[in-house]
Structure formats: C-alpha cells, structure tokens
Amino acid sequence: MTSEWQRLQSKLPEWVEQNRHEYIHGKVAAYIPELSKAPADALGVVVMNGAGETVVAGDTELQFTMQSISKVFTLILALMDNGEDVVFSKVGMEPTGDRFNSMLKLELVEPGIPFNPLINAGAIAVSSLIRGNSPEERFARVLQFFRLLTCNDTLEYDQDVYDSESATGHLNRSLAYFLMEKGILRGRVEDVLEVYFRHCAVKLNCTDLARMGLVLAYNGRDPVTGVPLIPRRFVQIAKTFMTTCGMYDASGEFAIQVGLPAKSGVSGGIMTMVPGRYGIGLVGPSLNRMGNSTAGVHLLETMSRDLDWSLF
Numbered sequence: 226m227t228s229e230w231q232r233l234q235s236k237l238p239e240w241v242e243q244n245r246h247e248y249i250h251g252k253v254a255a256y257i258p259e260l261s262k263a264p265a266d267a268l269g270v271v272v273m274n275g276a277g278e279t280v281v282a283g284d285t286e287l288q289f290t291m292q293s294i295s296k297v298f299t300l301i302l303a304l305m306d307n308g309e310d311v312v313f314s315k316v317g318m319e320p321t322g323d324r325f326n327s328m329l330k331l332e333l334v335e336p337g338i339p340f341n342p343l344i345n346a347g348a349i350a351v352s353s354l355i356r357g358n359s360p361e362e363r364f365a366r367v368l369q370f371f372r373l374l375t376c377n378d379t380l381e382y383d384q385d386v387y388d389s390e391s392a393t394g395h396l397n398r399s400l401a402y403f404l405m406e407k408g409i410l411r412g413r414v415e416d417v418l419e420v421y422f423r424h425c426a427v428k429l430n431c432t433d434l435a436r437m438g439l440v441l442a443y444n445g446r447d448p449v450t451g452v453p454l455i456p457r458r459f460v461q462i463a464k465t466f467m468t469t470c471g472m473y474d475a476s477g478e479f480a481i482q483v484g485l486p487a488k489s490g491v492s493g494g495i496m497t498m499v500p501g502r503y504g505i506g507l508v509g510p511s512l513n514r515m516g517n518s519t520a521g522v523h524l525l526e527t528m529s530r531d532l533d534w535s536l537f
C-alpha cells in the first residue's frame with residue numbers, strides 16, 4: 226500500500242501539468258503595475274510535512290510578493306501585541322461577500338468597523354495596531370516575525386512592488402481615510418499605509434509559504450524546530466478567518482471544493498494547510514474573477530479530492 230506521501234511524490238508533477246492550462250481562464254493582476262510582469266502560465270507548489278521534508282512540483286523557484294497572504298500574519302502579530310478585545314474593537318469577524326477592496330459595507334453598519342481583518346479595510350486597521358514607535362519600527366517587527374515563521378533570515382520586501390502600489394493605491398488610501406474619520410485608525414494615514422504596503426510586498430517562494438502554513442497546521446509550534454511561535458488561540462482565530470474569508474468572496478465555493486483553511490493574494494500565491502500534517506505554498510499568477518489563482522485553485526481541488534483532505 227502506498228502512503229499518502231508517496232502518492233504526493235508520484236502524482237504532484239502530473240497534477241501541476243494537468244492544471245497549468247487553467248491559467249488561460251484568468252489574468253495577471255495589473256492594478257498594481259509591477260505585478261503584471263509575473264509569468265501568467267507559471268504554476269508551482271510545495272507541500273511540507275512536520276519533519277520539514279517537501280514534495281515540490283512546477284515553478285517553485287518563482288519569487289512573488291505575499292500581498293493579502295501577509296494579512297493572516299499581521300492579524301496574528303496584532304493579536305499577540307494587543308489581545309483579542311482590542312483587535313476586535315477595531316475589526317469584525319464576518320465575511321462580506323464583496324470584493325477585497327470594496328467600500329460598500331463600511332458605511333452600512335455603525336460604527337464603521339471593517340467586517341473582517343482579511344479585506345483591505347480590515348487589514349489596514351490591523352496594521353495600525355502593530356506595536357512600534359515609527360512605521361519603520363512597526364514594519365521591522367512584522368518582517369522579523371515573518372522571518373521567524375519561514376526560518377528564512379533573508380526575507381525582504383520588494384522595493385519595486387512597494388513603490389508601484391504606493392504610487393497607485395488610491396483606493397486603499399480612501400479606505401484608510403474613511404477609517405481615520407471613524408476613529409478606527411491609530412496614527413497617520415500615510416504611516417499606516419507604509420506598513421501595510423510594505424508587508425504586502427514581502428517577497429518569498431512556495432517553500433517559505435509552505436513553512437508558514439506548517440506553523441499554522443501545527444497550532445503555532447514550528448514542528449521542525451519544536452519552537453512555539455504563536456499562541457494556539459490566535460492560530461485558531463486565523464484559521465477560522467481563512468476558512469470564512471481567506472479566498473475573498475469565493476471562500477464558500479473553496480470550502481466546498483477543497484475544504485481547507487487558505488489565504489490567497491493578488492500575486493497569485495495561496496497558502497493552505499492540512500491541519501496536523503502539512504503546510505502548502507503555491508503560486509500561479511493568473512487570477513480568476515474573484516482574484517484567486519485560477520490554476521492554483523484547480524490544482525488544490527485535484528489534490529484535496531484525490532487525497533480526501535476536506536475537513537468537512
């Protein structure tokens with residue numbers, strides 16, 4: 226009888242090639258101009274187990290920026306810095322069913338707190354909660370935390386992607402000003418956005434992303450080093466948000482088709498995990514209508530179905 230790990234080793238390259246062509250049904254994000262340079266037909270995936278061993282397939286050498294995937298970990302850091310009560314006085318716990326950068330719901334419910342920490346408005350509010358005396362110090366703490374989670378001291382943000390988003394992020398600026406008006410943001414709008422745009426621009430590869438997912442899969446303890454990095458309760462909160470809101474307004478469909486907590490970003494990255502077993506990092510820059518990697522989502526459907534990974 227072949228083990229699941231052996232099946233992954235023998236099938237993953239085939240599954241990647243089977244699903245790669247799905248990229249033609251999507252488009253690489255261009256609203257942050259620098260992102261449009263990514264190769265549309267790339268598809269890569271890394272699955273990492275609790276011993277730190279990996280099964281890799283496809284274009285796993287590709288570097289990409291975390292974008293919205295970073296929001297999971299800035300939420301965790303804000304929770305570690307402030308505790309649940311403070312964080313959830315600034316951001317809600319409910320999915321929106323709208324696009325990630327939508328303003329629609331902000332005005333609907335008083336006092337105007339963003340529905341959840343994974344939409345842009347919520348993540349911007351969360352960024353303002355990270356401790357530090359200056360934007361530089363706050364971002365340095367975020368980067369340090371990401372380095373710890375990936376076990377990769379060379380992790381950095383991509384200056385070109387940062388500049389590109391900072392120059393064009395008018396919608397995010399307007400969300401931030403709205404939050405400022407409502408008394409939800411701490412500090413100056415430009416300072417908060419500097420931290421937000423920088424953490425979205427942190428550059429990594431699928432192996433780094435798999436390692437971050439692995440820490441969540443093991444409830445906050447890095448299973449490879451044995452070091453506890455995140456309190457279990459905050460991992461639980463993060464995984465719940467990933468399940469209900471992690472794939473934007475396609476989270477319901479993803480829960481049905483794949484059935485794992487996951488978070489996507491507009492660079493085409495997806496981080497997911499099989500709780501207690503694997504961390505998974507994936508990239509496929511061509512995005513579907515909902516803003517998720519089109520080939521990536523199909524690949525995860527194939528993997529989850531074949532290996533019976535759905536939690537539900």
Ligand SMILES: NC(=O)CC[C@H](N)C(=O)O
Pocket residue numbers: 291292293294325326345390397425489490491492516
């Ligand atoms: N969905 C995303 O990945 C969005 C992140 C991006 N930096 C933005 O604010 O628009």
